[in-house]
Amino acid sequence: MKLLASMEQIMRNKQVIFNGFIEGAPKVTDMEIKMSNIELKVPKGSGAFLVKNLYLSCDPYMRGRMRDNIASYLPPFVPGQPIQGFGVSKVVDSENPNLKPGDLVSGMTGWEEYSLIQTPLQLRKIQQNDIPLSYFVGLLGMPGFTAYVGFYEVCSPKKGDYIFVSAASGAVGQLVGQLAKLHGCYVVGSAGSSQKVDLLKNKLGFDEAFNYKEEPDLDAALRRYFPEGIDIYFDNVGGPMLDAALLNMRIHGRIAICGMVALHSYSDPQGLHNVFSLVPKRITMRGFLQSDFLHLYPQFLEHVIRNYEQHKIVYIEDMNEGLESAPAAFAGLFSGKNIGKQVVCVARE
C-alpha cells in the first residue's frame, strides 16, 4: 500500500539538457530535450522545495555559463544536466518553512517541467496582482531590476541628459529608455531591425531610434543622432558600438557597462580602440551586476508597478510556447530574433 502511494507521485519530467561547453554563439544543437522521472515529494527534513515550472527566462548571461570558466560570478552549467535559469514556478511540495504548496515564486530553477530546489537563488514569493505572471522574469524580474539599478545607481542621470541605449528593444533596454524618458532625458536607442526601430519610436516612447545593421559607420550615426554628444551610454552590447560611443561622449559622460552580448558570439573577443577618450573627456565607465543591489528590489518593484499601473511604462514580451521551443528561443537572442523580453511558457498553471 505504502509502495503504491509513492509510485503515484512519480511523474515524467521533460528537460532541456546542456550537451557540453561551446565556442561562439549558442546553437539549438548545444541543448537536447530528454525525458526523466521525478518524485513529486520532497525528502523529509531536507529544507528543499519542489516546483512546477510555468515560465522560463532566456537571458544572454546564460551563454557565459556554457563555457568552462570557474572564475565567473556564476558556475558553468554541468554537461548532461538541465540548463539553469530564472523562472516563475508554482510550489508543489515543500520542506522549506517559508513556502507551501500553491505558492508562486520567481528565482533560479531548472529548464524542465518540475524542479527540486535545494539552494534557492534570488528566490522571491510572488504576490499576485493584475500584472502577468511572466513579467516576474522580465519587467519585474532580473532584467527590469538591471535596468532600474543600472540607470539610477550607475548612470547618475540628470533631467535633460542625452542618453543612448543599445539593444534598446530588449528585456533591459526597453525599460532603461522608458525610465530615462520619465526622468526627463532625451533618449535614442539602437536595435537590429526596422520592426524594432518602429517599436522604440512608436510604442516605447524613445525620441529617436536607428537600425545599427544599416549603418556602415557607427561613429557617423551617433554624431547624427547626438550632434551635441552623449551624456550617458547604457551599453548592452560592447564591441564596435561601445568604441563608437566612446568617441561621441560629452565631458563628464557616464558609460554603464551592463553587458556585451555582441562579444558572446566570439571565442576571441575584439579589443577597443577609443579608450583614450576617457581621459580628456573625464568619462566614468563602470561595469555592474544587478545582484550587487538586491537591497533596492522593494523600491524598484514599487516604482515600476506604480508607473506600469498608471500606463507610463509598457513592456514587450516575446513568448515561445512549450519547453521544446526553449533551445531555439535562447539561441535566437544572439541573432536578435527576439522582439522584446524572451520568455518560454512551459505551463500556464
Ligand SMILES: NC(=O)c1ccc[n+]([C@@H]2O[C@H](COP(=O)([O-])OP(=O)(O)OC[C@H]3O[C@@H](n4cnc5c(N)ncnc54)[C@H](OP(=O)(O)O)[C@@H]3O)[C@@H](O)[C@H]2O)c1
Ligand atoms: N549586468 C547585469 O547585471 C546584467 C543583467 C541582465 C542583463 N545584462 C546584459 O544586458 C544585455 C541585454 O540583455 P537582455 O536580457 O535585455 O537581452 P535582449 O536585449 O532581450 O536580447 C539580446 C539582444 O541583443 C542583441 N544582439 C544580439 N547579438 C548582437 C550583436 N552581435 N551585436 C549587437 N547586438 C546584438 C539583439 O538585439 P538587436 O536585434 O537589437 O541586435 C538581441 O535581441 C546583455 O548584454 C546582458 O548580458 C546584464
